[in-house]
Amino acid sequence: MQKLSSKKYDSIPFSVMIFLAWKNIATKKLRSAITVLGVVIGIGSIFFLLSLGLGLQNLVTNEIIGNQSVKSINISSPNSKIVSLNSENVDRIGNLSNVENIGVSYSFASSLKFNGSEIDTITYGIDKPYQDLSDFNIIYGELFSKDAVQDAYLNKAALEAVGLTEDLEQVVGQKIDLVIPIKSDADETEISQSFKIVGVIDSGAGSEIFIPSVVFEQEGVEVYDQAKLIVSDADGIDDTRKQIESLGFETTSPIDTIDQINQIFRYFNIILVGFGAIGMIVAVLGMFNTLTISLLERTREIGLMVALGGRHKDMRRLFILESILLSVIGSIIGIILAVIAGGIINTVMNQFASGRGVTEGFDIFATPWWLVSGLIIFMALVGLAVVFLPARRAQHINPIDALRRE
Amino acid sequence: MENGGMIDPKSEEVAIAVRDVQQQFNINNQQVQALKQVDFSIAINSFTLVYGPSGSGKSTLLNVLAGLQPPTNGKVTVQGQDIYSLKPDELAHFRANRVGFMHQTNHWIKSLNVIENLSVPLYFLGYSRAKAKKLAMIALERVNMAQYAEKSPLVLSGGEQQRVAMARALANDPVFIIADEPTGNLDTENGDAVMNLLLTAQKEFRRTIILVTHNMEYISLADHLLKIQDGFVEDIPSTDRSKVMKRLLHDVNQRIEHLSEVKKNAKAI
Numbered sequence: 001m002q003k004l005s006s007k008k009y010d011s012i013p014f015s016v017m018i019f020l021a022w023k024n025i026a027t028k029k030l031r032s033a034i035t036v037l038g039v040v041i042g043i044g045s046i047f048f049l050l051s052l053g054l055g056l057q058n059l060v061t062n063e064i065i066g067n068q069s070v071k072s073i074n075i076s077s078p079n080s081k082i083v084s085l086n087s088e089n090v091d092r093i094g095n096l097s098n099v100e101n102i103g104v105s106y107s108f109a110s111s112l113k114f115n116g117s118e119i120d121t122i123t124y125g126i127d128k129p130y131q132d133l134s135d136f137n138i139i140y141g142e143l144f145s146k147d148a149v150q151d152a153y154l155n156k157a158a159l160e161a162v163g164l165t166e167d168l169e170q171v172v173g174q175k176i177d178l179v180i181p182i183k184s185d186a187d188e189t190e191i192s193q194s195f196k197i198v199g200v201i202d203s204g205a206g207s208e209i210f211i212p213s214v215v216f217e218q219e220g221v222e223v224y225d226q227a228k229l230i231v232s233d234a235d236g237i238d239d240t241r242k243q244i245e246s247l248g249f250e251t252t253s254p255i256d257t258i259d260q261i262n263q264i265f266r267y268f269n270i271i272l273v274g275f276g277a278i279g280m281i282v283a284v285l286g287m288f289n290t291l292t293i294s295l296l297e298r299t300r301e302i303g304l305m306v307a308l309g310g311r312h313k314d315m316r317r318l319f320i321l322e323s324i325l326l327s328v329i330g331s332i333i334g335i336i337l338a339v340i341a342g343g344i345i346n347t348v349m350n351q352f353a354s355g356r357g358v359t360e361g362f363d364i365f366a367t368p369w370w371l372v373s374g375l376i377i378f379m380a381l382v383g384l385a386v387v388f389l390p391a392r393r394a395q396h397i398n399p400i401d402a403l404r405r406e
Numbered sequence: 407m408e409n410g411g412m413i414d415p416k417s418e419e420v421a422i423a424v425r426d427v428q429q430q431f432n433i434n435n436q437q438v439q440a441l442k443q444v445d446f447s448i449a450i451n452s453f454t455l456v457y458g459p460s461g462s463g464k465s466t467l468l469n470v471l472a473g474l475q476p477p478t479n480g481k482v483t484v485q486g487q488d489i490y491s492l493k494p495d496e497l498a499h500f501r502a503n504r505v506g507f508m509h510q511t512n513h514w515i516k517s518l519n520v521i522e523n524l525s526v527p528l529y530f531l532g533y534s535r536a537k538a539k540k541l542a543m544i545a546l547e548r549v550n551m552a553q554y555a556e557k558s559p560l561v562l563s564g565g566e567q568q569r570v571a572m573a574r575a576l577a578n579d580p581v582f583i584i585a586d587e588p589t590g591n592l593d594t595e596n597g598d599a600v601m602n603l604l605l606t607a608q609k610e611f612r613r614t615i616i617l618v619t620h621n622m623e624y625i626s627l628a629d630h631l632l633k634i635q636d637g638f639v640e641d642i643p644s645t646d647r648s649k650v651m652k653r654l655l656h657d658v659n660q661r662i663e664h665l666s667e668v669k670k671n672a673k674a675i
Contacts, residue, residue: 013529
């Protein structure tokens with residue numbers, strides 16, 4: 001026989017603890033199923049609503065921000081009489097440490113003659129970096145090459161204004177006539193020139209025409225309407241903006257819009273979670289009820305296990321494990337069902353939308369991994385809190401009282 | 407045990423030594439003295455029979471021996487180790503490792519089958535499920551119940567359940583087996599079968615057996631008698647066994663006479 005006083009000894013393996021907890025859950029099938037169902041409804045509804053909130057948030061953000069980079073800054077001058085956005089100042093901004101690339105644009109009201117009609121448009125004179133930073137959504141043809149002087153592209157709204165909506169390939173290569181009045185300090189001149197259409201883009205609701213900025217520079221226009229830059233380090237964007245603003249310019253960034261969208265959706269999501277929380281209360285009450293009844297039913301079994309050599313803390317752990325098993329199983333099933341439900345609704349919505357002429361597919365439900373794992377961990381923590389009292393009582397069961405004969 | 411069941415407490419042969427043990431309980435603010443002054447030793451590989459009337463402190467004594475009830479005073483030493491000087495977790499390990507316990511009514515973990523129930527003490531000793539099952543199967547084969555391994559213990563008859571309980575008491579390879587009226591709920595045939603298993607455990611597997619029973623016919627199986635009465639334990643030398651038998655038979659006769667008196671008086675009223 002082994003020596004008794006050996007201080008070191010093994011205790012029950014964790015895998016066996018899980019086995020014992022699982023056996024008890026599996027034996028009480030109906031009760032466990034109902035308890036799990038409570039968790040499924042609670043976590044499932046929270047996941048469904050949050051996934052909807054986040055999906056809508058993404059959708060709105062994408063719609064508004066589009067392809068704009070969060071690293072970009074738009075610069076304009078609030079009062080061009082005091083600080084003008086001329087090439088000197090643009091160079092100065094371009095030399096700031098965090099600036100990777102900077103582009104400029106002019107904008108003038110103009111009139112366009114094309115396809116037999118004459119309409120008012122806005123003409124933008126942009127340089128190559130500005131075009132690169134703008135991520136235009138080109139639907140036919142192409143943008144400027146580097147040395148283009150006579151090329152132009154226009155947006156769909158301008159084509160519609162002159163009565164061309166189909167046959168985009170016929171548009172490309174045609175000539176347009178532009179008249180652009182230029183106001184400078186001293187005199188008033190105008191640019192009157194022909195351009196060749198190279199592409200069509202989708203942007204804005206009003207008619208817009210884009211031509212190379214060289215056209216304006218040759219005419220001696222010194223003050224740009226806007227500059228756009230991209231920073232190399234997104235974390236430093238605030239500092240860069242402050243530096244530019246200290247020169248007297250105004251800056252905007254897509255981040256401003258994203259912040260506003262996020263703020264609105266923060267409240268929206270809190271309201272959604274509030275609805276889901278009602279389901280959670282049901283889940284928590286169900287779990288507490290099941291664990292308490294389980295404790296009362298198993299007082300004798302726990303006494304037996306202690307008499308057979310179980311430690312008191314093993315009994316507490318057994319209950320904690322059961323609670324966490326119920327929570328995790330319930331939340332996984334709940335999330336799976338919520339994802340399936342969301343997928344079905346999303347498909348139906350997409351079909352409905354495409355029936356009404358929406359060509360692009362969209363996702364109104366988001367399923368980020370942090371939400372999946374976060375909710376499972378959250379439910380496991382709720383399970384821990386719920387089992388606190390039953391587990392403590394299980395730990396303090398006296399085997400002699402529990403096994404006393406009737 | 408030539409000296410009539412009495413052994414030297416310091417001897418290597420001692421499995422359990424109980425010294426000056428007292429046990430008080432506080433029930434409804436009343437002090438109850440369950441064990442008043444208990445001293446005895448139990449030899450390794452002996453078969454001890456504990457007898458005494460209900461309420462004499464038998465159950466309390468068994469719980470103290472099994473490492474479940476720390477006594478108010480005194481010491482319980484198992485193979486030289488003062489078990490109540492152990493920390494609670496070490497005491498739990500002692501129960502898992504050294505004690506086999508058979509109860510009058512059988513207790514089971516309802517969600518587990520026979521072989522898993524047998525494995526429970528082994529689980530607490532740190533065995534994996536596979537290893538525990540292997541050892542439990544050996545114990546189950548010893549009581550000829552191997553064919554019931556995958557059944558729920560609840561569907562077995564009382565006698566079969568007691569055999570499985572016996573196997574559970576053997577599975578962890580304990581120093582001693584405490585059997586608390588294991589035949590109490592069984593008919594004679596099944597009761598004898600359980601006694602047979604206990605004797606086998608003693609003779610073949612060299613276990614120390616402590617049997618508590620009301621059925622004094624089993625007295626002949628024991629080689630050590632402990633009489634417990636009013637919280638005192640009396641070590642009865644085996645030489646006095648015939649005297650004990652005579653007194654028991656005398657007591658039974660007296661009781662029969664007393665009860666017939668009661669019956670007569672009851673009629674008179």
